[in-house]
Amino acid sequence: MTKRYSVLAFDIFGTTVDWFSGVSAEVGPELADAWRERYLPLLRRVNSGDREWANLDVLHREALDELLAAQGVEADEAARRRMVLAWHRLPAWDDVVDGLSRLREHYVLAALSNGGFALLTTLIESAGLPFDCILSAELFQAYKPDPRPYRATAELLGVHPEETLMVAAHAWDIDGARAAGLGTAFVERPREKGPHRVADRAADTVSDISVANFGELADLLIPRQAAGTHG
Amino acid sequence: MTKRYSVLAFDIFGTTVDWFSGVSAEVGPELADAWRERYLPLLRRVNSGDREWANLDVLHREALDELLAAQGVEADEAARRRMVLAWHRLPAWDDVVDGLSRLREHYVLAALSNGGFALLTTLIESAGLPFDCILSAELFQAYKPDPRPYRATAELLGVHPEETLMVAAHAWDIDGARAAGLGTAFVERPREKGPHRVADRAADTVSDISVANFGELADLLIPRQAAGTHG
CATH class of the missing domain: 1.10.150.240 (Putative phosphatase; domain 2)
Known part of the structure; x- marks a missing residue:
């Protein structure tokens, strides 16, 4: 594969x-x-x-x-x-550390956020998130969904935009990534805005992949042979 | 302290x-x-x-x-x-992973290199180096010893230049960091240029700290109380 x-x-x-x-x-x-x-x-x-x-x-x-x-x-x-x-300093969702750890064996994992660089560095360290690198809108002085942060991520990591998959829980982020030429994975986070507001749903946008959590994402993206089912 | x-x-x-x-x-x-x-x-x-x-x-x-x-x-x-x-893909010196791991408990650790961003991401992952973030000259389109990469590192991490310590084995890097207002730590790497060329020595520059390896650096920089000698 x-x-x-x-x-x-x-x-x-x-x-x-x-x-x-x-x-x-x-x-x-x-x-x-x-x-x-x-x-x-x-x-x-x-x-x-x-x-x-x-x-x-x-x-x-x-x-x-x-x-x-x-x-x-x-x-x-x-x-x-x-x-x-x-x-x-914010808590990771329960599925995140395990999902990222599995994916990191097979992919380069970048944080790509509108948070400032210092904020992201503190947040990722304190939550123990195993990213390979941190890319902040601050580096490009443009916020997502402007195409610049998405394209710069691919360029800095030496790949084409279509070899880069943007994973996000917001329709506007998925829309921005798709417009910039990236692949897209929508992850449903129904509690994202707390109990009184409705979070974005997969049906609110068009994405290449749609999953309920990072475990499902790892199941989808990790090549089967590598996952040990080559018997 | x-x-x-x-x-x-x-x-x-x-x-x-x-x-x-x-x-x-x-x-x-x-x-x-x-x-x-x-x-x-x-x-x-x-x-x-x-x-x-x-x-x-x-x-x-x-x-x-x-x-x-x-x-x-x-x-x-x-x-x-x-x-x-x-x-x-290059091997870390023997003292590096342990020294960085100890220092990371007390400091934000940034890689700051003239290597490209993709190169550094691959290198740091493959050598298993526990940095909090990667900053490449490529992000600033200026190479060390130009002052921009040094100053941008402090600014992006939300600290003053004098709260940032540049650790390097080259006199030109220490000189550049000092000129940009950073603190400086020279680390001796006598085998850096192989067996036939003489590597830079602490006496070739002026630095706030001079050490033989990252273990010594951790001994110097980790507050004594935190190191467990408060008995």
Whole structure:
């Protein structure tokens, strides 16, 4: 069996780690929810050129300040900094470490996230995620779903875009990767936005592969002979 | 004890892995030696702006082609590609994996090398080096000792240059890091250039720290209390 892909690129927030639980533990579920909704438009303003590049910590802080002001919540500088750092240490979904460890035997595994480089480095180390390398939107000064981060990932790792598989739990990320010429794998994370919001589903986009977790992804992508079923 | 540094950045070729043995095994010691000597000037031409950016694989190939032509050696395309790939898989020095593993408990460990991003990803995975992240000159389109890669490393990891310690076996790398405002640790690798050339020595430069191997570096940098001597 010839492998179609040689590099697997993984989205992080929601796909690999449970941001909702992690951030809720620091700021409560309502604020976590409103916060995530509020920074996505800021990110789009950077991509459209309406505002200069700023990394995710800066955008998170701006969105937080706006939100606390709108809600009339008091929080001092130290508390706000601590809240922003809640995004730097988040728990992995249960299937992630085992799935990545299996896949790493056969593929180059890259984290490809809109998180800042320092954030991703801390997050990946603290969650014990066995990636081969970390690629952040910060390196390219463009946020997904802009085509640049997807194409740069393939180029830096010395492969064609179609040899790179983007794994993500969000329709907008899958759409961006497909538009940039990458293969796509949608992973369902029904609890990604917590109990009160509906997460994206496979039917919301078009992807080459659709799976329920990283274990299923490993079952699909690891060549059968290598998996030991060559009897 | 307060730690002076929070990020340790490691040079790779010669400092962390034994390029001479690895490349000699593929092309022989004479060619390995001449090859390394020949690509360093190419790298300086990129930094000076005399030539456009090209990653290390491209510079390695150019230097190899020139060298084979000068020596009248025949080698087909496949052989030349294989030779260039010899730089992608090299053995770590004996003290490296243990030293890095100990240091990683206390510091963020970054690879910071002039090698291309794909090369470094393959090299670090195959040698089993426990880095937290990989930073390549290719990301910044500037080669060490230009100040940009050193400063970008600190900035991307969210620390001041003086909180970052550059660990290297070459005087030019230590000089570049110091000029960019980083702390510096010289590590002696007397066999770095093989048996017929003299490697750089601590006395060839000025560094904050000088050690014989990564074990000594860990002994120096790991806070005593954390090392278990608080009885």
